[in-house]
Amino acid sequence: GENVGLHLPTLSVQEGDNSIINCAYSNSASDYFIWYKQESGKGPQFIIDIRSNMDKRQGQRVTVLLNKTVKHLSLQIAATQPGDSAVYFCAETSGGSYIPTFGRGTSLIVHP
């Protein structure tokens, strides 16, 4: 896969604020996108995914937005809590591949 990157390496927010984590990708053939959360000392954990035929998908307190025109993906976390503090990775696959390409990650720090 081609490069999948993040705009900000670290994001600090106050508890209760909304958080937005951004991700840019360069492969125009990417058709499946995933966000993972990695807490300290643990393996990454799936949060939410979206396919390229959608531009928005909502989960519990999280929303993923996909803008294929500018090849941009974002993860919005509503009412951020200290337990949301973690590193967040975006990943993408294309052409039905099950081998995702990961971005470098954004560290989210939530201050009580």
Added chain:
Amino acid sequence: NAGVTQTPKFQVLKTGQSMTLQCAQDMNHEYMSWYRQDPGMGLRLIHYSVGAGITDQGEVPNGYNVSRSTTEDFPLRLLSAAPSQTSVYFCASSGLAGKLTGELFFGEGSRLTVL
């Protein structure tokens, strides 16, 4: 289900030593893979397998060997450890027949230090 189980969680090796990181999954997943995670580098794919008896190289395969004799197990072997292999290693699995997706299930990681 235990999910993806990795052992050991921590290991210290001397340069030149060999060892095997174990990975087992109980979800009947066809796809298994090994990643290494280094500070500021994200997750880099070492080797992967799409089923028993089938393995292939990822982005950073040098210095590592894998085998897949069963669906459940996917060990990663370091034949002659080097300090550059100091890292956190993650095993991940995905997919059932006909339902392969990009969602990976990760183990808790194995932290390896090579002196």
